[in-house]
Amino acid sequence: MSAYSVTEPSKASKWGAGILVTLYTIITLLPLVWIISTSFKTGPDSISYPPKVFFDPTVEGYVNLFTTRTRPAVSELETLPPPDGIMEEIARRQGTIITGPSRFGERFLNSVIIGFGSTALSIILGTLAAYAFSRFKVPLKDDLLFFILSTRMMPPIAVAIPIYLMYRELGLSDTHLGMILLYTGVNISLAVWLLKGFIDEIPREYEEAALIDGYTRFQAFRKVVLPQAATGIASTAIFCLIFAWNEYAFAVLLTSGNAQTAPPFIPTIIGVGGQDWPAVAAGATLFLLPVMIFTILLRKHLLRGITFGAVRK
Amino acid sequence: MANPIDLAAQATPPTLARKVRGLSDRAIAWIFVAPTIFLLLAINIFPLIWTIRLSFTNYAANKPNAEVKWVGLRNYERILTDEDIWSNMTTTAHFLIWTLFFQVVIGFTLAWLINRKFKGNDLLTTLIVVPMMLSPAVVGNFWTFLYQPQIGMVNYIVEFFTGIPAASFSMLGPGGLAPWSIIIVDTWMWTPFVMLICLAGLRSIPDYIYEAAEVDRASKWRQFWTITVPMVLPFLMLAVLFRGIENFKMFDMVNLLTGGGPGDETLLTSIDLKREAFEKWRTGYSSAYAIILFVTVFGLASIYVKALNKVKER
Numbered sequence: 001m002s003a004y005s006v007t008e009p010s011k012a013s014k015w016g017a018g019i020l021v022t023l024y025t026i027i028t029l030l031p032l033v034w035i036i037s038t039s040f041k042t043g044p045d046s047i048s049y050p051p052k053v054f055f056d057p058t059v060e061g062y063v064n065l066f067t068t069r070t071r072p073a074v075s076e077l078e079t080l081p082p083p084d085g086i087m088e089e090i091a092r093r094q095g096t097i098i099t100g101p102s103r104f105g106e107r108f109l110n111s112v113i114i115g116f117g118s119t120a121l122s123i124i125l126g127t128l129a130a131y132a133f134s135r136f137k138v139p140l141k142d143d144l145l146f147f148i149l150s151t152r153m154m155p156p157i158a159v160a161i162p163i164y165l166m167y168r169e170l171g172l173s174d175t176h177l178g179m180i181l182l183y184t185g186v187n188i189s190l191a192v193w194l195l196k197g198f199i200d201e202i203p204r205e206y207e208e209a210a211l212i213d214g215y216t217r218f219q220a221f222r223k224v225v226l227p228q229a230a231t232g233i234a235s236t237a238i239f240c241l242i243f244a245w246n247e248y249a250f251a252v253l254l255t256s257g258n259a260q261t262a263p264p265f266i267p268t269i270i271g272v273g274g275q276d277w278p279a280v281a282a283g284a285t286l287f288l289l290p291v292m293i294f295t296i297l298l299r300k301h302l303l304r305g306i307t308f309g310a311v312r313k
Numbered sequence: 314m315a316n317p318i319d320l321a322a323q324a325t326p327p328t329l330a331r332k333v334r335g336l337s338d339r340a341i342a343w344i345f346v347a348p349t350i351f352l353l354l355a356i357n358i359f360p361l362i363w364t365i366r367l368s369f370t371n372y373a374a375n376k377p378n379a380e381v382k383w384v385g386l387r388n389y390e391r392i393l394t395d396e397d398i399w400s401n402m403t404t405t406a407h408f409l410i411w412t413l414f415f416q417v418v419i420g421f422t423l424a425w426l427i428n429r430k431f432k433g434n435d436l437l438t439t440l441i442v443v444p445m446m447l448s449p450a451v452v453g454n455f456w457t458f459l460y461q462p463q464i465g466m467v468n469y470i471v472e473f474f475t476g477i478p479a480a481s482f483s484m485l486g487p488g489g490l491a492p493w494s495i496i497i498v499d500t501w502m503w504t505p506f507v508m509l510i511c512l513a514g515l516r517s518i519p520d521y522i523y524e525a526a527e528v529d530r531a532s533k534w535r536q537f538w539t540i541t542v543p544m545v546l547p548f549l550m551l552a553v554l555f556r557g558i559e560n561f562k563m564f565d566m567v568n569l570l571t572g573g574g575p576g577d578e579t580l581l582t583s584i585d586l587k588r589e590a591f592e593k594w595r596t597g598y599s600s601a602y603a604i605i606l607f608v609t610v611f612g613l614a615s616i617y618v619k620a621l622n623k624v625k626e627r
Contacts, residue, residue, distance in 0.1 A: 009429040018431035024423060025437050028444060028501060034466060035455050049464040049479075125348045132345035136338055153610045154361070155562035157586045158603030161596060162360035162367070165374060185356025188349055217341050248450035248565040253591055263450040267569055277458055284451050295446045299439045303509050306445075307555065311513045311548065 035288070039281035043094070046277040060094060061278030063087050064271060065104050065286075069096035071272050096272055104283060107265040111245060111287075113176055114261055118183035119240040123233060125184070126191030131221060133192065134199040135207075156249035164254060174258045179251070183244040190243075191236050194305060198232025199225065235301035238294050245291060262287050368601035375594040388601035397577075398585070398602075405581045407492060408499075408567075409560050413553055415500040420507025421549065425541075427508070428515045438512070442505045449502070453569035456498050460484040460570075487575045495567050495579055499560065507552045514548030515541070543627075550621045554614065561610050582606055 009017075038046050040057040069091050072080075080097065083089040091098045132138050163182060164173070172178030202225060210220040226233075252264040266283045269276060295302070303311050336344075368388055372381045392398055423441070427434050444452070459466045468479035484494040518540065526536045564583040567573075573580035573588070586606065590599035 014429045014431040017426040017429035018433070021423060021426050021431075021434070021437050021441075025440050028441055028504075031456070031459060031466075031501070032443065034459065038458070047461075047464055049469065051464075051466050051469050125352065128345035129349035132342040136342035138342050138346055153558055153562070153614065154607055155583045155586060155603065156564060157583055157590060158364060158600075158607060159357075159360055161374075161590050161600055161603065162363040163356070164591075165363070165596075166360065168374075168377075181352070182356060185352050188352055189357075192349060217336070217338065242446055246446075246448035246450070248448065248569075249587075252450075253587075263448050263565075266451055267454040280454065280458070284455050287451055288447050291446050291448070292443055295443055296439055299435075299442070302442060303513055306506060307510060307551065311510055311551065 032288075032292075035281050036285050039278055039285045041278050041281075043271065043274075043276060043278060046281070058090070060090055061276075061282035063090045064094075064276055064279040065269070065282040066102055067091065067098045068100050068102050069094075069272050070099050071096045102269075103265065104262075104269070107260055107262045108286070110176070110259055111261040111263075114179045114183065114259065115241050115244040117176065117180040118187060118244045119237050121180060121184045122187040122191045122240045123237050126188055126195050126236065127226075127229070127233060129188075129192045130195035130199050131225060133196050135204070157253070160250055160253045163250070167254060174255045174260075176259050179255060179259050179261070182250055182254070183240075183247065186247075186250075187240045187243055191240055194236045194239070195229070195232060197304065198229050198236070201232075202228045232301075235298055235305065238298050239305040242291055242294060364600045364603055367597050368604050370597040372597045373594050374590075374596040384597070388598050389605065391598070392602055392605055398582075400577070401580050401582050401585045404492070404577070404579065405561065405563075408496060408563065408579075408581060409557060411493075411496045412499045412503070412560055413556060415496065416504045416507045416556060417549065417553065419500065420504045420552070421511045421545070423504070423508045424511035424515055427512060438509075442509065444502045445505045447502075449566035450569050452502060453498065453566035456494075456570055457485065460494055462486055485571055485575070489578070491571055491575060491578045495570055498566060498570060499563070502566070503556060503559075506556065507549070510548050510552040511545055514545035517548075518544045547621065547625045550617075550624060554617055554621065557617070558610060558614060561613075562606070 037055075039061045040059065041052070041055055042058055042060055045052050045055045067087065074095070077092070077095065077097070083092050088098055167173040167178050170178075172181070206224050206228070207220040210224045211217070215223065246263065247261070248263040251261045255261065255264070262283070266280060266287060269280050269283055271279055298305070369383055369385060370381050371384050371388075373379060427438055460468075462468070462483035462485075463480045465479075465484065467484055468482070471477055471482075472479040482488060482490060485491050522540055522544075523536060526540060531539070562583050563581055564587065567579060567581055568584055568587070571579040573584040582602075583606075586599055586602050589595050589602060
């Protein structure tokens with residue numbers, strides 16, 4: 001560091017900026033902290049006024065999220081045998097008995113299957129296409145960005161109309177495969193575009209050297225390009241995963257019983273007697289937490305991903 | 314790990330093996346690109362063409378066996394002369410303009426502050442970014458909890474700081490606050506996006522420009538308006554383009570927050586489109602509606618990109 005620089009902000013302005021940004025960070029994280037803390041409250045605590053900042057934490061919300069319950073009459077409740085297991089005990093404390101598992105587990109699993117399935121497919125197809133776009137003269141090359149932007153300009157509902165009809169004809173409605181293909185179709189242009197950017201940065205000389213050493217194109221691609229592009233592939237994968245994970249419009253319109261993912265399901269969680277906010281919060285917490293972690297892992301490539309590679313550094 | 318191509322090459326007679334291994338670059342290019350192009354055609358292009366076709370009919374998806382009639386341009390005519398649709402467009406424009414305004418002002422200010430490079434700015438940047446990566450549907454659903462009338466967190470905070478009784482207003486209910494409530498959530502969620510792009514813009518300005526300005530004794534105020542703002546402008550405009558497109562088609566977050574209500578106060582065009590297409594099942598009509606929306610965004614975006622390129626050239 002140089003001893004004095006005119007572009008280096010003064011100490012006071014650094015402090016001022018630091019305090020203001022910290023303040024903003026606290027305010028912006030407050031709703032998230034509130035979601036997480038609500039998931040550990042009891043039903044009455046969650047809707048008390050003034051809002052409770054300090055409370056006795058409980059996992060009621062999580063138990064309620066994963067089970068369906070009924071509320072028998074008090075006299076009937078007293079005649080029941082003692083609860084077996086911690087889940088039943090927590091349900092009894094609220095005056096309810098567990099009647100079975102809820103659908104949240106299934107919906108969450110659907111999100112995982114469809115998220116990872118479409119990400120894997122996007123990355124496999126995307127890497128191949130990105131390599132070709134980066135290294136060879138291929139038709140459509142210049143139209144790729146247009147594809148990305150045009151698909152992003154269509155309101156999702158507008159795309160959902162013909163997809164709904166098409167899937168009904170093909171028997172793909174409400175299936176995992178249908179959703180995987182759909183999300184891949186939406187993600188692929190972004191994946192190709194991002195990956196092309198990453199592969200463009202790998203010097204051609206590496207492969208050319210490999211080709212001279214007697215490697216075939218495939219071998220050069222697999223043994224030279226792929227390892228070099230690993231970080232780019234990983235961050236592109238996380239972007240595809242987050243998109244598929246968060247997507248709501250297609251999921252709510254095209255799936256119902258079988259392949260429904262968690263985003264359309266979480267808002268439909270209703271407790272026994274009134275909206276069960278701790279259970280909703282528990283579902284939201286479990287669902288949002290992986291993305292929060294991925295965001296932190298991804299921070300270096302975040303900008304490139306969200307701007308479709310338009311801004312790189 | 315043997316690669317399938319090598320395995321295939323070993324297992325086949327020598328002449329064929331040479332063919333597999335020695336595929337020309339042109340052939341490889343095609344093999345690599347074909348699946349992607351196929352998928353793009355199937356999921357993006359074909360549905361678009363189908364939508365255009367449907368938009369000239371009276372087709373209803375819930376009556377697949379009913380006779381489909383060509384109605385020419387009647388769907389388009391009805392939409393463009395429908396006053397309700399113009400009022401939805403106005404609602405969308407209100408949402409669009411105010412979210413962009415707040416996000417640009419707050420986002421740029423934050424980026425400008427973070428660019429003071431104080432200790433811990435990296436950590437804070439990462440934390441600030443978190444909301445925009447989350448599921449808009451789940452976030453929208455949860456904000457209905459924060460916005461609950463009388464007992465909600467937001468009402469409490471307003472009462473705490475301003476003394477306005479919490480029971481006297483409702484963020485999502487009647488009373489005209491709902492359009493602003495959705496603007497608040499969108500701003501909360503997407504300000505980090507504008508911030509990140511502005512930050513990239515600020516960091517792209519080389520130090521020597523400021524040093525030269527300092528030598529010329531230009532005031533900090535002048536430096537800000539003649540160096541910082543013009544150099545960040547192309548970045549800022551790009552951020553506005555992305556946010557503009559996204560918010561024009563906003564559906565998920567607002568659908569869960571208000572569903573278009575109360576009344577039609579927050580009925581954005583996308584939510585209206587969903588009602589027409591999947592609740593009233595007027596498939597042909599809503600296809601025309603979809604095409605009109607698409608052409609609108611496309612047209613506005615094209616004009617905007619031209620302006621953006623002009624700014625970049627300067």
